[in-house]
Amino acid sequence: MGLTPTQVKQVREELITCKNPLFLFHDDPDGLCSFLLLYRYIREGHGIAVKSVPRIDEKFLRKVEEYSPDKIFIVDVAIVDQYFIDEVKRPVIWIDHHEPLDRAKVKYFNPRVKDPKKNVPATALCYQITKNDLWIATVGCIGDWFVPDFYKEFAKQYPKLVDKKKKTAPEILFGTELGKLSRILSFMLKGKTGEVMRCVKTMTRISDPYEILEQKTPRGKFIYKKYEKINTRYEHLLKSAIKNAGKDKFLVFMYSANEMSFTGDLSNELLYRYPNKIIIIGRKKDDELRMSLRSSKVIIRDVLQKALLNVRGYGGGHEHACGACVKEDDFNEFLEILRKEMG
Template sequence: MLTDKEISQIREELDNCTNPLFFFHDDPDGLCSFLLFYRYIREGHGIVFKSKPGLGIKFFRKVEDYMPDKVFVLDIPIVDQEFLDKVKVPVIWIDHHKPLDRNKVKYFNPRISDKDDGTPVTRICYEVVRQDMWIAAVGCVGDWFIPDFFERFMEDFKGLVSKNAKDPGKIYFDTKLGELIRIFSYILKGKTSDAVKCFKILTRVETPYEILNKTTPRGKLIYKRFKKINMEYEELLGEAVKHAGRDKLLVYIYRENRMSFTGDLSNELIHRYPDKIIIVGREKGGEVRLSLRSTRKVLPPIIEKALIGVEGYGGGHEYACGANVRKEDFDRFVRSIRDQV
């Protein structure tokens, strides 16, 4: 976790802007980080970041379009120096992936002081704003992290999770809170315009029950969008589980004419098959975009070695990583992982 001084510095930056621009990662941790900050300040604009590998110069046009007085980058592991050099307003970057060396940015990352501290960005943002606990819970557990406020959350928001729940996987797939996490994840899928419409609605939703119980028009709209996307997810999941056999790897690849569910699928597959290494990929533009999961093997060094002689990149957390490799190199990449485990 960041220090009290660092939290105060972030709060001061947030309190002293009138038109911030928020770039956030397209997963529950990134979305909830944005929601916590936006709902606190009620100013600015959000940009969901779906590109790989990092926030590059092509996104500078968004800065030109919105003319912000400050830029916040939330849960995005890589920001190119070229982008930072072009932006002429303060940039505040909050992340929890492997620390990088950059100039012209105020960079906050718990791994700088403790390489093993992967506290989700949502938890950091909640410490800054101290409101909307239910959104903070969604982002934290969505990143497979049980926050220190979880007992109080269970008391304040009845019926979302069973008492004494401690396993993120079971919460994710067996509780109402887990359903809410999946809702937050799925509404970012598909067309960017649809994702923007949904996360704008979330800036106004007052309670989780509004969505889960469909008690308001906006709650009904969010849930309807989730149910539609979930149908495609369930089809892909049904195909993926057929690839589970005696092999220590579970590898499932699908084509780009389906939505991107690699992270969601890999999360559920590692929950169902904790003894395997999960590799889920989506073919797009001659590349395979991958999500990898494990419960026992630390993935970054394995991926780093597998990328030797392969056109691609990858990395992430200890047991949850992403990668992108050229389609022609994919089999070689997988063989290297299999040889290492």
Template sequence: MALSSIQIKQILDHLDNCQRPLFFFDDDQDGVCSFLQLYRYKKEGKGIIVKTTPKLGTFFVNKVEEYEPDKVFILDLAVVEQEFLDEMKVPVIWIDHHGPFERENVKYFNPRISKWEDNHPTSYMCHQVVQQDLWIAAVGCIADWFIPPFLNEFKNEYPDLIDKPYKGVGDIIYNTRLGLLTRIFAFILKGKTNDVMKSIKILTRINSPHEILNKETAQGKFIFNRYAEANKIYEPLLNEALETAKKAEEKLAIFKYSDDRTSFTSELSNEAIYRFPDKIVLVAREKNDEMKCSLRSSKIVLPPLIEKCLVGLEGYGGGHEHACGLNIKTRDFEEFLRRFKELI
């Protein structure tokens, strides 16, 4: 279901009736694909990627004041602080599939408000609104481990991108060219914000996935080459992570690595849980006296366990039922693991 026909019309009206929109979006494929769809439809405005945290707080108020938009769109961000909304002097439209939360001074579109189990990605909802750029919507949905209702339409339009049979979304991500495209989008979101926004700006001008996959244009080559550079770092880490999961005798497979520059914890944990679905996978990256972790499970619901294990420790975490993030001080990491192992 996701958005109702009334909600679709409301969002479209907001989009059509503004001249200077400002878009805040999450730094994953779902977030960037949501932004790309709305921006490519509107062809006006400015995008700001929120890389530090999936939370929009008062830190970002000055970004709004600097740009002076006539409307603010918030896409795929799990938390928007009421203090931020209180500072807004223009309409705010928040489209998301986390939470939900109670907020004032915002037009909040979240399918989980009416149906808790409805977890359609934000990029799917944006496609409901603008009805264009099917390939971008597909990347956002598949990357969020969601098979969209329009997938058959996508296969008819791009038969070479899903040219193998699949039982689940993991088969698409790891065995097809559409899956490669989702990884390309993930990897160009790594690195410095200026470099990331340069890549996103180029994506606003690309008209076909084949421009990227076949390197048919200068823009497509640029995007593919940025992915290839990141992949040189990723592949050795992936081999180590998969070997660790394979050898793990316990239910919990733990892979730790140190890298101050680039985080691949989400991608590593996703691929490890696909290859070893009977495990619970925890990938941890040590940086600045913190362990930045991604947890994945095929069956166990993770958020309540994480919340319980963090009591009295310095850290925070949460997310979806089977995919969570966790940040915890290095000194508390082993205690967290001890508690977590007891609960599973």
């Protein structure tokens, strides 16, 4: 699907020859499911969610000291600083699908290096490697708005979780039990790091999706209860955001840092509900606005980079889905540039 047979063999060899790996993964369903596939393949090592900004820098060096891994696997993280790679002084295996970066001393597996248009979620790449846990692989792909070639096999094994009338990734994500499972995993990653990692550890032991959806075991109930708790807060924000959807081509909604970070989840669902709009969802924290931007019609990544040249901020991502952080005082200018370029 994305990796060559040689690359699949290389990563498998890296996995089966390690004793104490450290897995660093992006804190969304794609990143989590990528980690789960690799970890459950060898049942060794530790996982750490890369929260807030999908970037691994010198701050993660203390985690390397703490766990003293023999290898480091990085999945679904857009940016890894060269300084981090240089300082860890051990093998780094990086599996990703974001815009390729040039880094030394790392084993880098990204299909977009050879084919920039081949944007396959990290979960699908990891499933190529492990060929285990079909349900986890499918959940991660749908959570990244991607229908994998193994979706039909999933539908055969888990017919209750799909709807034959739902064909596209957003239809599946927001209209089936499979999509609900993806949201459960997304909400599981919200909150304090300790609580999140307890949920992640629990997920490494879940045997099938019904264990969660039907709360068949204490483990499944633990995950589902966390989802219910978070979903109440999410639905409140979603209703507020929908009120901002007028005739304007842009749907802009900002909320307080007192709430959890739902910018990605909100922007995805609002794009599904309003496919012709450009969605900008931001969370105020300190003197910054941390945003998720979505559009099904416009390639926003290039426009975003142009807008960021004129303000204090940073950002990036995929063609139709980006993240950005801008100083609150600069937001009006930032939005004006986006309107001019995309209006």
